[in-house]
Amino acid sequence: MSQRQPQRLNADALETFSSNAQRRLDAARLQGRVVDQSDEVAVDGWLGAMERGFLDALPPTPRMRRELRDTLVGSRIIGIYDDALSIEGDSADQSDREIDEDPTDEEAMHSAIAASPAGTAQGWPTGLTLVGGSSVDAWAISAVTVAGTHRRRGIARAMITDQLDAAIASGASAAVLTATEGGIYGRFGFGPATRSTTLRFDPRRVSWRDRADDDMTVRLVAPQALRAEAPQVFERARNAGDIGRRDVWWQQALRVFSLRLFNHGDSGTTLALRVDSAKTGRLEGFALYRVSGGEEHGRLVVDEVCAADPAAEAALWRHLLSTDLVGEVSARSQPVDFLLPWLLNDPRAVAAKQTSDSLWVRVLDVCSALAARSWSRSPAGTRLRLRVGDALGYADGDYLLQVDELGAGTVERLRGAATTDASVPTLELDVADLGSLLFGYTSASLLAGAGRACGLGECEAETLALADDLFSTARAPHLRTPF
Ligand SMILES: CC(C)(COP(=O)(O)OP(=O)(O)OC[C@H]1O[C@@H](n2cnc3c(N)ncnc32)[C@H](O)[C@@H]1OP(=O)(O)O)[C@@H](O)C(=O)NCCC(=O)NCCS
Known part of the structure; x- marks a missing residue:
């Protein structure tokens, strides 16, 4: 397999x-294009196709549609066009229309359908936080x-191939996405790398082990009032497996936009503490x-609790769980090792429901993705030598990880005789499984048990134990x- 540098x-x-x-x-006579975001018809056609793909409709108000277009700014959107798909009255025919004649809603819809691609995908540069808190350049993929x-x-x-090529061109060490189905992305070298859970609380069973921390003052504010400071708290709170937040993300989360995306529900008034x-x-x-x-x-419904320290996090939960007249509290996208049960007299007042994978990681540059973590x-x-297999050829090869007493590591690509030195313990695995090891989502032993990795060297068990230890994380x- 040739290595793609x-x-x-x-x-x-x-x-x-x-x-x-x-x-x-080419064989299917389809055409891939990067969509020009100054072309409103093309962008609306792309958005319509993307919403249809997720079984949604375009947002109902012009303001929300404008906001949806704004979410694309700063990202690279691609469409796959089938030029054989053209219907009467398509956008190319607009010039034939009388100058003063406004299109009817139906004509506008047909025009948007004609501009619709058969496939959509979106990508943008982001930062990916590694174990230890440093970040590497990554490429986020969405709207597939x-x-x-x-x-x-x-x-x-074809679209994932294009996005990975774009990721490489942007200088990303890894590509990241979230998957609607678990069977799609492994073949492209993505592995699940983080887990999220939905929490449900029974407020009647909540009683706290300790008194509230006098240092922490909780106040109700308008979400927009957090616009300047919330991103700073998020940056201080970022943990392994998180990505950077674009400004449009904050605009919808803090209700500057009327559009609601991701975790922020379909309706209701957002309150902020x-x-x-x-x-x-x-x-x-x-x-x-x-x-x-x-x-x-x-x-x-808790959309987000973000705190830079455990005392602040406890203060927020204490307030949320003591809201009068509330019989049920739930929170989506929470970590699996959460603080709350340890703060309560009855840990069963909070239960994790529906735990599933969240971030999927595709390592593109093994040296830079691994060296920056602790x-x-x-x-x-x-x-530890890592022998990485990559069917797409981006990361294929042997790499030497060396770690010191402080937990700092260096990673170098091995060539020639260095790849056959039998004295170096070696973990052989696919690049998708390297993505799952990167933050300690799984262990080398589990992967080996499933026949997905193997430890080469004098003693396989020792090689696996070494890899388990090196990749393990406290949280x-x-x-x-x-996203
Ligand atoms: C999932 C989806 C994007 C696949 O698109 P597609 O163009 O049919 O996929 P391709 O023809 O390129 O197939 C690529 C490979 O994935 C496999 N595949 C496609 N959809 C799959 C699915 N839902 N589950 C498992 N495998 C799937 C194909 O068999 C093919 O395998 P191969 O290349 O090893 O032979 C498409 O079905 C879709 O739009 N679904 C709804 C929206 C969605 O779920 N998007 C994913 C967002 S994360």
Whole structure:
């Protein structure tokens, strides 16, 4: 398998659809394009196709549609066009219309359908937080849809190929996405790398082990009032497995937009809490939530609790769980090793429901993706060779990880005789499983048990134990930014 070397920061490659991906589409007479975001008809056609792909409709108001277009700014959107798909009255015919004649709603809809691609995908540069808190450049992929009429013709494969080529051109060490189905992305080298859970609370069973921390002051505020400070708290709170938040993300989360995306529900008024430290006078955390009344009791849905320290987090939960007249509290996209049960007299007052994978990681550049994370502190000279298989050729090869007593690591690509030195313990695995190991989502032993990895060397069990130890983490990785 030939190694595809990263070509850093290639602006031209970002502006055009990958020729490598286009070759996959030629036989089906389909055309991949990077959508020009100054062309409103093309953008609306793309948005309509994307919403149809997820079985949604375009947002109902012009303001929301404008906001939806704004969510694309700063990202690279691609469409796969079937030029054979053109219907009467398509956008090309608009010039034939009388100048003063406005299109009817139906004509506008047909025009948008004619501009609709058969496949959509979106990508943008982001930062990916690693174990230890440092970040690497990554490429986020979203909005992957294929029209029902065009399934199983290789469109998704071509679009992911294009997105990975764009990721390489942007200088990303890894590509990341969240998956609607677990069976789609493994073949492209993505592995599940974080877990999220939905929590349900029974407020009647909540009683706290300790008194409230006097230093923390919780206040109700308008979400928009957090606009300047919330991103700073998020940056301080970021953990392994999280990605950077774009400004549009904040605009919808803090209700500057009327559009609601991701975790922020379909309806309801968003309320916000801020928690400040009396000692430092600084914002230490915030919560976003919605309440609705019921016949017997109300319901409170927590959209986000974000805190830079455990005392601030405890103060926010204490406030949320003591809201009067509320009989049920739930919270989505929470980490699996959460603080709350340890703060309560009855840990069963909170139950984890519906735990599932959240972030999927596709390592593109093994050296930069691995070197920036921290590792278990290890005796000087600790070495592990990683033999990575990659069917797409981006990361294929042997790499030497060396870790020191402080847990700092270096990673180098091995060539020639260094790849056959039998004295170096070696873990052989696929790049998708390397993505699942990156933050300690799984262990080398589990992968080996499933026949997905193997330890080469004098003693396989020792090699696996070494890999388990090196990759292990104190806290479970968590994506708190659905995208
Ligand atoms: C999932 C989806 C994008 C696949 O598109 P597609 O163009 O039909 O996929 P392709 O023809 O390129 O198939 C690529 C490979 O994935 C496989 N595949 C496609 N859809 C799959 C699915 N839902 N589950 C498992 N495998 C799937 C194909 O068999 C093919 O395998 P191969 O290349 O090893 O032979 C499409 O069905 C879709 O739009 N679904 C609804 C929206 C959605 O779920 N998007 C994913 C967002 S994360």
